[in-house]
Amino acid sequence: MSSEDEKRTAAVASVGLVENGMTVGLGTGSTVAYLLPALAARGLDIRCVATSPRTATAAGELGLRIVDFSEVDRFDIAIDGADQIAPDGWLIKGGGAAHTREKVVANAADRFVVIADASKPVDALHGSVPVELLAYGLSATLRELAHVVLRDVPRSPDGGVIGDYHGDLSDPAALAARLSAAPGLVDHGLFPPSMVNDVLIARGSDVEHRVLT
Numbered sequence: 714m715s716s717e718d719e720k721r722t723a724a725v726a727s728v729g730l731v732e733n734g735m736t737v738g739l740g741t742g743s744t745v746a747y748l749l750p751a752l753a754a755r756g757l758d759i760r761c762v763a764t765s766p767r768t769a770t771a772a773g774e775l776g777l778r779i780v781d782f783s784e785v786d787r788f789d790i791a792i793d794g795a796d797q798i799a800p801d802g803w804l805i806k807g808g809g810a811a812h813t814r815e816k817v818v819a820n821a822a823d824r825f826v827v828i829a830d831a832s833k834p835v836d837a838l839h840g841s842v843p844v845e846l847l848a849y850g851l852s853a854t855l856r857e858l859a860h861v862v863l864r865d866v867p868r869s870p871d872g873g874v875i876g877d878y879h880g881d882l883s884d885p886a887a888l889a890a891r892l893s894a895a896p897g898l899v900d901h902g903l904f905p906p907s908m909v910n911d912v913l914i915a916r917g918s919d920v921e922h923r924v925l926t
């Protein structure tokens with residue numbers, strides 16, 4: 714089974730967790746792209762908030778009811794993909810640069826569900842961590858953080874500059890605290906295990922369901 718099939722399998726499994734009347738947060742990415750039609754096919758009476766224009770457009774075209782985040786202060790459930798999933802539940806997100814919005818939605822959700830193909834679980838987080846930076850004072854923020862490489866991509870819908878922090882990821886909690894403490898950093902792609910309730914990982918046609926909190 715291809716990773717695309719696994720993304721679809723995990724996404725389809727997650728829609729069984731959504732019930733009539735729920736307010737649902739929708740993530741961003743290629744795995745979420747499989748979630749949207751599966752969710753729409755259930756024909757539930759739900760309202761959704763999207764974490765990106767891309768997700769909002771796709772969901773709307775499928776007939777899902779998208780409302781503005783200003784109408785919502787919490788979610789019954791939010792479902793999203795991830796770039797890396799560590800054994801202890803730490804995530805790296807933001808490959809699609811939507812991590813700031815995704816974190817706001819995940820944090821406001823009673824239940825945050827991660828859907829992933831078998832390439833996403835890792836023994837240890839590695840590589841780089843997506844960051845969103847305030848355009849104001851960008852040079853000073855880059856100097857303060859060091860090790861950030863800016864991406865050649867458009868700004869976020871909220872005007873943030875997107876980059877990736879390259880450094881030691883062996884202590885995600887310490888790094889998350891250091892990044893969060895930097896003035897000018899809007900948010901980063903390290904999501905703590907305390908924010909994650911369920912992880913659905915498809916391996917072939919099987920789905921492993923990890924329950925975290």
Ligand SMILES: O=C(CO)[C@H](O)[C@H](O)COP(=O)(O)O
Nearest residue numbers: 742743744794807808809811
């Ligand atoms: O954080 C994200 C976007 O900002 C995505 O959830 C993450 O990059 C995974 O994407 P995909 O489902 O395409 O593998």
